[in-house]
Amino acid sequence: MVRLNIKRELHASSGPFQLVIDLSFEKGSFTSITGPSGSGKTSLLRMISGLMRPDDGSILYDGEVWFDKHDRIDVSTKKRKVGFLFQDYALFPNMTVLQNLKYAAGKENEEFIDELVEVMDIEGFLEKNPNLLSGGQQQRVALARALVRKPKLLLLDEPLSALDAYNREKIQFYLKKAYKKYNLTVLMVTHNAPEIIRLSDVVIKLENGKIAKQGTIRDFFYKAEDNNNYLNAEVIKKHITDKQYCLTLLIGDQIIEVKVSDTEFQNVEEAAKVKIQVNEKLEFKTVY
């Protein structure tokens, strides 16, 4: 179990605020941290990795004390054995991809490089300079480099924010693959809801340095009172086909056709905004 009890004064564009975190998460879990910019998400990762020192509190990994203000314990970053995936990838441009991996691995983990190269699918550009790779390729290399030391804890700071939708999905696949294969404990900062739902078990929302909301994906997204279990749609066309009342709806950029009851058909107009719900039989029902 990872146990965090941290206090630290931080400065955002809106002014100073206190980051106060009291949190535990299981080993082997994938936890996402979300929340508005300047709420302390990245600082939290930096404190866990030892790149930033909390003003007070303690950080424990599986009973091992990494930081304890009271007992004056502050294990250095290099001894904490965390993997950190930076937003800007932070690949060293003076080294090729392979040299980046070898530098990170050191002598003791060198035999692990071949396996990671295969898992991350990066064998095609091992001899290239990282600057010549696309964003998605760079992030895969950065992920391989973060994993090559077999970290106890993998910290991801908005790892996919700079990527387009295609590469985002691709890296999500590689992340999930690595998470399962190496039984990692992952903490990821992200703003992207689909990413959270696809990858994580638990979500924590930070606001102004405090935990505003936390729970499993189901608790966080589906059981909320904010109607997240409905889909917003626009009625494009009302029509009767094969004696069935039908609505052609626009949901996002997708067009679907749903069969509705006589009453529902009478109650909506074309171009109206409606909310629809999907039942267990995958049948759509307009709500209003």
Add this chain to the structure above:
Amino acid sequence: MDWSPFILTFKLACITTLLLGLISIPVAYWLAYGKSKFRTITEAILGMPLVLPPTVIGFYLLLAFGNQSLLGGWLNNTLGLHLAFSFSGLVIGSMIYSFPFMVYPLVSGFRNIPLSFRESGRVLGKSELNIFYHIILPNSKQALLTAAILSFAHTIGEFGVVLMIGGNIPNETRVASIAIYDYVESLNYSMANRYSLFLLGVTFFILLSVYFVNRKRNG
């Protein structure tokens, strides 16, 4: 044409640049990344040769190196070093005079390395020395080259400091700039012109080739 002033000039520039590089790299690292409150005052002191007339620096160095001073006397009596009017004195004077030309580009180069590079190194379990040697230094090649060129060129162009602490001793302290001044003083404009043209051509060629190599490397 007597080539000894040129040989002496380039010998002085090479030794000064080399020694200055060795000293300046750790100093620049400390100035770029250190947290000491003395950094600002150190930066101000190191920058003084940029604004002070070279003769002022030369004058105080001459006083410091002389046998009458505490430092000069100690160097003379204990180590047998005579820095005033000697080549060693010129090297030390040149190093002090060219210090900002070496340190400032290095500080700026080190500060331009993204913080995530250094932090990445730490997270990968590397020591600060290892990060410096494998990440910071190789990614500061441009700054290292600029610093070396500036220091080298600045040492070649020195006049006031070398005149004050070195005088005009052939094969010992008579560098090219002093020799040119000496020829002008004795109204031998033809020799002064030949020396000046040669110095101009050589320094231009050095700078041009270094920048050419640099541009080629950066694509």
